[in-house]
Amino acid sequence: GQNIDQPTEMTATEGAIVQINCTYQTSGFNGLFWYQQHAGEAPTFLSYNVLDGLEEKGRFSSFLSRSKGYSYLLLKELQMKDSASYLCAVRGGDDYKLSFGAGTTVTVRA
Amino acid sequence: EPEVTQTPSHQVTQMGQEVILRCVPISNHLYFYWYRQILGQKVEFLVSFYNNEISEKSEIFDDQFSVERPDGSNFTLKIRSTKLEDSAMYFCASAIDRFRPETQYFGPGTRLLVL
Numbered sequence: 001g002q003n004i005d006q007p008t009e010m011t012a013t014e015g016a017i018v019q020i021n022c023t024y025q026t027s028g029f030n031g032l033f034w035y036q037q038h039a040g041e042a043p044t045f046l047s048y049n050v051l052d053g054l055e056e057k058g059r060f061s062s063f064l065s066r067s068k069g070y071s072y073l074l075l076k077e078l079q080m081k082d083s084a085s086y087l088c089a090v091r092g093g094d095d096y097k098l099s100f101g102a103g104t105t106v107t108v109r110a
Numbered sequence: 111e112p113e114v115t116q117t118p119s120h121q122v123t124q125m126g127q128e129v130i131l132r133c134v135p136i137s138n139h140l141y142f143y144w145y146r147q148i149l150g151q152k153v154e155f156l157v158s159f160y161n162n163e164i165s166e167k168s169e170i171f172d173d174q175f176s177v178e179r180p181d182g183s184n185f186t187l188k189i190r191s192t193k194l195e196d197s198a199m200y201f202c203a204s205a206i207d208r209f210r211p212e213t214q215y216f217g218p219g220t221r222l223l224v225l
Contacts, residue, residue, distance in 0.1 A: 042216035100153040
């Protein structure tokens with residue numbers, strides 16, 4: 001089975017940086033994904049890591065350490081519109097289905 | 111920009127009734143998925159579909175659930191006899207390639223309420 005943990009809530013100030021951690025224990029590994037989900041809306045794809053290291057995409061970066069079962073999503077220059085839930089998801093090694101964490105609700109304050 | 115569409119946006123049904131949730135995936139996509147999200151809980155994978163058959167399914171996807179691609183554009187999820195615990199947001203998703211996750215797009219969801 002898959003066990004994926006991430007903090008429930010985080011609060012940060014507009015313009016600041018926030019780091020959302022995700023740890024996972026899975027039977028096999030075939031990639032880690034981050035999605036953004038605004039309340040009442042569908043998840044939207046942010047990033048994908050399959051190899052160790054940092055992937056940077058504009059204001060968002062994602063890091064993966066497979067040996068530690070650990071990833072983080074870094075949000076820089078926070079904007080009010082970044083207030084959302086951020087979902088960590090892992091794809092197992094034996095199949096291609098995604099297992100999601102419960103999500104981290106980020107609140108950006110002025 | 112192409113998008114996945116779902117109908118209806120909201121559905122209310124009585125326990126024991128059958129419901130069909132409809133999705134129109136992006137036209138050149140080959141892989142189709144259903145997920146559900148119970149209010150306040152995590153997104154859960156239900157089933158994936160490729161080449162007119164189920165490729166993977168979760169433990170949630172029991173005999174009460176079925177999927178179909180009745181024509182070249184629609185992808186449906188049927189729940190035969192709804193239970194209270196089936197109340198959730200149901201998301202359809204489609205992808206060009208199962209190996210390219212950045213190509214998986216989610217639809218806006220159908221909120222199902224079972225009374």
